[in-house]
Every structure is written in C-alpha cells, then in structure tokens.
Amino acid sequence: MCSSCVDACEEKAINFFSLFRPTIDMNKCSGCGFCYSPCPPYAIKYKTLKEKL
Numbered sequence: 001m002c003s004s005c006v007d008a009c010e011e012k013a014i015n016f017f018s019l020f021r022p023t024i025d026m027n028k029c030s031g032c033g034f035c036y037s038p039c040p041p042y043a044i045k046y047k048t049l050k051e052k053l
C-alpha cells in the first residue's frame with residue numbers, strides 16, 4: 001500500500017476510502033501539485049479549468 005500522495009499534501013486534502021481508493025477533496029486542494037511527483041505510477045492527473053469545462 002502506498003500513501004505517498006497523502007504524505008506530500010500539506011492541505012490534508014487527500015483521503016482514502018477503503019485501502020486503495022484515494023480521493024481529493026477539491027474544497028481543500030490548493031492545486032499546488034506536490035502530490036503529483038511522489039506518486040510512483042503517476043496516477044494523479046491535472047486538468048486546467050478550461051479542460052474541465
């Protein structure tokens with residue numbers, strides 16, 4: 001089990017629902033990107049606001 005993203009998040013925005021399902025609380029996330037590099041399989045993806053629309 002890996003929790004590299006949780007350890008990197010200063011905003012405490014990442015929570016695990018069950019052992020293997022991390023979720024990001026977008027109300028807490030600052031968009032800093034600190035969780036991206038520590039993730040071994042690069043499972044975290046970013047989209048610009050324009051891409052989200």
Ligand code: SF4
Binds near residue numbers: 031033036
């Ligand atoms: S981008 Fe969001 S979830 Fe990732 S480390 Fe920064 S505040 Fe936490």
